[in-house]
Amino acid sequence: MSQALAQDEGSGALPGGSLPDEELPDEEPLAEVLEPGRRTGPVVAVLAATGIVVSLAQTLVVPIIASLPEIFRTDASNTSWIITVTLLVGAIATPVTGRLGDLYGKKKLLLVAIVPFIVGSVVCALSTTVGPMIVGRGLQGLGTGMIPLGISVLHDVLPKDKAGSAIALMSASMGIGGALGLPLAAAVSEYADWRVLFWATGAAAVLAFLAILFVLPVHDPRGHHRGFDHAGTLGLAVGLAALLLSVSKGAEWGWGSGLTVGGFVVAVVVLLAWGWYELRHRHPLVDLRTTVRPVVLLTNVASIFVGFAMYAMNLILPQVMEYPVELGFGLGQSMLGMGLWMAPTGLAMMAVSAPGARISRTRGPKVTLAVAGAVIAVGYGICALVLGTLGNRDLGPADSTTVLWTLVLLALGATVVGCGIGFAFGSMPALIMSSVPAHEKAAANGFNSLMRSLGTTSSAAVIAVVLAQLVQQVQGRTVPTVSGFIVSLAIGCGGALVALVLALAIPGNPGRGQSAGH
Template sequence: MDGPQPTTRSGAVVATLALAGTIAAVMQTLVTPLIAEMPQILDTSPSNAAWVVTVTLLVAGVCVPVSGRLGDLIGKRRMLLICAVPLVVGSVVCALASSIVPMIVGRGLQGMGMGMVPLGIALLRDVVPAEKLSGSIALVSASMGIGGAIGLPVAAAVAQYANWRVLFWGSAGLALLIGALIFFIVPDVPAGAKGQRFDVPGAVGLAIGLVSLLLAISKGGDWGWGSGSTLGLFALAVAALAVWGIYELRTREPLVDLRTTARPRVLLTNVSSILVGVGMYAFMLIAPQLLQFPEATGYGLGQSMLAAGLWMAPGGVMMMIVSPLGGKLINARGPKFALVCGAVVIAAGYGIALPLMGTAWGLMVVGIVINSGVALAYGAMPALIMSAVPLSETAAANGFNALMRSLGTTIGSAVIGVVLAQMTITMGGHTLASEGGFRTGLLIGCGVALLSAAVACLIPALRGPADGSADEKAPAAQAPVRA
């Protein structure tokens, strides 16, 4: 391989991969401002319209780990380009949709492109000089949160002042842009697991288990947690994942190497990732409602959706600022220390939320603190994972970690949804979540973040380099290829 690439070129690669993650996250939040209007737009029922959000979650849950493994097999750059295709096609299908079915199909295609973030993180290990790797990983890892925080006000503004189809035509243009940038800027590197076979039975088994689990969690509140559909899906998920796990342990070239995943360093990082996902998403659900609830409730702030998004946007900006600082912290003290710090900062944000939730300024400050913690934690997780897995498994391992984060946000959505649905008040004939429900949700977020910090404290130090991995302070890079 060539020697280290010029700083400016590696900077362009990092910027491109961070932009790819941000655009992928924008795709997820794109329809948030339209949820209430979807039944009228598509002439369907509210329950059918909810699938516009759910299908993206389900497809992404299956495709993220599959994309990671394919990245190890055929090359990460090639898979990044492949992921851009369904983002473009799905956006166009949604822009042209006039009924619920094509909209669901388009949103499912958009979900297929969510594997960009773990692929980008894994690719950094191959092309970025070691001294810049930690900061680069932190920035690209945090791009999902950045995109979600910034995309919401932008989508709200477009939905409020332009035709809703503009959102999807714009997302198609962004996906085309990122595809072109990846093609011209991101270098091609040899596949780490080239020559191995793709585990088709493992992919099918994981898909059945994940879809059943995520569907039960995301729809349990609507169907009833004790309903036959919900319990049946949970039972199917347990059975399918158990069979899948046994098969993966016995096959020579598995989709996910469960023996590597069971290493304490990787396992505890993934558990902490789930908890951080719960903690992050709790505030993302609570804050917009507090900002938009009518002032007559005594705790709502009466903001429009656009204004609410703008109040939350500084949190996303803070993630961009903190991510490079998190990389320096990882280099200085190690990724475990950064993960613990991130979880503690998230908990501190929830702690100050209780006295500050009565003003928009207060919620903005809380969002800045929580998102700063998320940036530290998200930057540390891939560093911990990649320091403990072989080079041939970096994309697959990061894809699995991204899946754990997504599982955490899904669980967080379900838990907070149940709390707010159970603790309500009646006003003007409408049932609204009570102030006590919001405070309980904030306390849950704080507790989960503290639990995540406790789990992270148990992550063992790296005893020796894994196959191709690095020391405790930062994951190693191969000699970077010249872009």
């Protein structure tokens, strides 16, 4: 086995530089592993709660987006960075945090990563101008990598029969936090000062730090003899920043503008050079030879489309629910009301973690991912049918019964999508960890999370373009048409179906009979 490890570390003796499935390295011993007789609940609860706290940063400012220019006395283009910077920093930090966890110990990196999140929350709470607010949001983004890192911890320390459902829950925590955080943030914004949002998340993160410190088992550092790839980290950061900025800001800058096109060109050139460098580096940040293994490659590509489908729903339905009924198709909900109608989506992600793990254990995570794609597509179909029916009517304030039933059916469709997302988020780490060497599990999970982030960013750009093109003038306002929302739902449904096809194309049935890669 040591010979196999040596080959994987860069000798190039094996074709393609990767290990055959049957020669994947065994797990290295940890300083403390939970025995089957010990309680696993506290460990799962701490990591899942930490993931939800960190993911709150994604939706924390949604209720106050429209008010940000007034709050900070600047224009909307400046305040848009309050959202964009968290995405950028999180995308870059995720694979880096995973790699550092593999090298120096996962518990240690969890404690390190949550500190800037705490500091960022305090900075945001104290900010009176947009500059410090952007800095604070960037610091919060550094905590994003804790979720894939937590998945790897659960894989390492839990018994096989407990790991699957726990990993599914931890993986879905980003979606759960986003869905549940929306009504919470809306309620706080409506009834209290917006700064309470950041004081509360900062306090929750402090509690999470203490819980990680005292509850999680101690890990021995893994792979400390392998150097950290500083040049690869810089190259990935520059390439991702150029790509994500161009995608997320393209609509604002203009898709044909020199800034957007130049960003895409820089991204392509830098990422190609980064890939060339990584393939030749002895201890790369991301082992690209591992990522092109069919199971890993297809899972990562499917993750892009799952992330796309997840975020598209969060972009479409809230708008429909919040538009005034007087426009003829809106449902007249407040931010808080919309958040409460969307909250079951997050609860559904949480509820399906155990059933999804059972499917993965008995049928294989490939099957779970395929089921996820089908379920997400069905949820989108329900919402599209409901909006299609709504588009044939001209709602008014007197149609309260129709509005209520429309809200119920849209919430049902969103909940079905949430079930599919929960299945997908549980199956993807299982597929990844059943197919990569032990010393790369955290880094591979981080890269998989990065793929989901690319999906969500692309989703925001694509849906924004669709809704900006299919518009109408209603009572002096330019608003999307019902057809625009239906087309957007069809695109989200298409993304789910692509994920289904990719899942079916995964060779064999990796991970069947295992618990998330054990």
